[in-house]
Amino acid sequence: xxxxxxxxxxxxxxxxxxxxxxxxxxxxxxxxxxxxxxxxxxxxxxxxxxxxxxxxxxxxxxxxxxxxxxxxxxxxxxxxxxxxxxxxxxxxxxxxxxxxxxxxxxxxxxxxxxxxxxxxxxxxxxxxxxxxxxxxxxxxxxxxxxxxxxxxxxxxxxxxxxxxxxxxxxxxxxxxxxxxxxxxxxxxxxxxxxxxxxxxxxxxxxxxxxxxxxxxxxxxxxxxxxxxxxxxxxxxxxxxxxxxxxxxxxxxxxxxxxxxxxxxxxxxxxxxxxxxxxxxxxxxxxxxxx
Numbered sequence: 606x607x608x609x610x611x612x613x614x615x616x617x618x619x620x621x622x623x624x625x626x627x628x629x630x631x632x633x634x635x636x637x638x639x640x641x642x643x644x645x646x647x648x649x650x651x652x653x654x655x656x657x658x659x660x661x662x663x664x665x666x667x668x669x670x671x672x673x674x675x676x677x678x679x680x681x682x683x684x685x686x687x688x689x690x691x692x693x694x695x696x697x698x699x700x701x702x703x704x705x706x707x708x709x710x711x712x713x714x715x716x717x718x719x720x721x722x723x724x725x726x727x728x729x730x731x732x733x734x735x736x737x738x739x740x741x742x743x744x745x746x747x748x749x750x751x752x753x754x755x756x757x758x759x760x761x762x763x764x765x766x767x768x769x770x771x772x773x774x775x776x777x778x779x780x781x782x783x784x785x786x787x788x789x790x791x792x793x794x795x796x797x798x799x800x801x802x803x804x805x806x807x808x809x810x811x812x813x814x815x816x817x818x819x820x821x822x823x824x825x826x827x828x829x830x831x832x833x834x835x836x837x838x839x840x841x842x843x844x845x846x847x848x849x850x851x852x853x854x855x856x857x858x859x860x861x862x863x864x865x866x867x868x869x870x871x872x873x874x875x876x877x878x879x880x881x882x883x884x885x886x887x888x889x890x891x892x893x894x895x
Contacts, residue, residue: 608632608890609752610822610838611831612694612728612795616641617654617668624657626664629828633665635694638681639672647677651684659689667728669694673707682707686714692726697759699735701746708748723749728795732756733763737778744789754824755782757797768800770807772814783819793821802827812837839891840884848881848888855881 615626617636626634636654638647658666670681670693685693693711698704708727715724727750731740737760744753757775761768768774775797782794796815799808808830812823816837823834840848851868855878858866865874 608822609792609795610891611825611834612667612754612822613664613825613828613831614641614669614798617657618642618646618650620653620657623654626828627657627662627666629664629831631664631825631828631831632822633667633691635667635669635824637669638677638685639669639696647671648680651681655685655687655690658691659687665691665726667692667694667726669696672697673703679710682710683714686711686720686725687718688720688724690725692728694728694730694754696730696756697732697736698729698743699733700739701742704729704743704746704748704750708750726751728752728754730754730756731782732759734760737781740781741785741788744785744791750791752792752794752821753782753786754795755779755797755820756824758800760797770801770804772811776818779815779818779820787819793819796820796823798824798826799830800826805829805833809833809837835891840888844884845888848884851878851881852885 609632611631612633612635613626613629613631614635614637615623617623617638623636636657638650638654642650654668658668668685668690670685671677673679674697682693695707711725711727712722715722729743729750731737731743731753732755736743740753755778757768760778766774779796786792786794796812799811801807812834815823822838825831825834851873854866854868855873858864865872867873
C-alpha cells in the first residue's frame with residue numbers, strides 16, 4: 606500500500622531548499638515550476654528539477670508544471686517527463702478534455718524517452734469554479750489518473766470567497782471532490798494547502814477535517830506541517846485498538862456461524878469489519894505499531 610498523506614511543495618529554482626525538502630520525511634515532494642518559481646527562471650529551472658529528482662532520495666518526487674493554458678505548460682511537460690521523475694502535478698484542470706490532452710502529451714513523451722507506459726503518476730489539481738463544476742466529468746474522463754487534488758488558494762480567488770479559519774465554506778466543494786472520486790473509482794483525493802503558517806492548531810484541525818470528510822492526504826507548504834499531516838491521516842491508537850478487537854471477535858464469530866455480533870456494546874457486521882481491516886492495513890503501511 607503506497608502512502609499519499611503528505612505532498613510538500615518546494616520552489617524548483619532553489620537548489621538548497623529542494624535538496625532539504627527531499628530529506629524531510631514527506632511521502633512526496635513537489636518541485637514547483639508554477640507559483641513558487643518566478644517567470645524569468647521557469648524555463649531554466651526545468652532541467653534543474655529533473656536533475657534534482659534523478660539523484661538518490663527517499664521521498665517520491667513530483668514536478669508541478671504550469672497550466673497547459675499558459676505559455677509554459679507544454680514546454681514544462683516536454684522537458685520534465687524523464688526517467689527519475691515520479692510524477693507531474695498539473696494545475697488548474699477545468700475540463701475532461703483538458704486532462705485527456707495532458708495525459709496524451711505525457712504518453713507521447715514517455716514513448717519518446719523509452720519509459721514504460723504510465724511511468725509517471727499524474728496529479729491534477731482542481732482549483733477553479735469551472736473545474737469544480739466539471740469535477741465529475743474530469744474524474745470519469747477515463748485517463749490513467751489515480752487521484753485528484755483540491756487547491757483552495759486559486760479557488761477562493763476565482764470565486765471571490767473568504768478563506769475562514771474553520772473552512773466551513775469549503776465543505777460542499779470538498780464533498781464534491783470526494784464523491785466524484787469515489788463514483789469514478791479513483792482513490793480519495795488530496796486536500797488543499799493551509800496558508801496561515803503561524804496557526805498550527807488551525808492547520809491540525811484542517812487536516813483532521815479533511816480526513817474526516819474522506820481525503821487521503823494534504824498538500825503542505827512548510828516542513829513543520831508534515832508531522833501533523835501524518836498524524837491526521839494515519840490511524841490513531843484508539844482506532845487500531847478498536848479495529849484489532851473487531852477483527853478478532855468477528856473472525857471468532859464466523860467460525861461459529863455468526864455474521865453479526867456486538868463489540869463493547871456496538872453492533873458489528875461486515876461493513877464495520879471491512880472498515881476495521883482497512884484501518885489495520887493503513888496502520889501497517891504507516892508503520893504505526895499495533
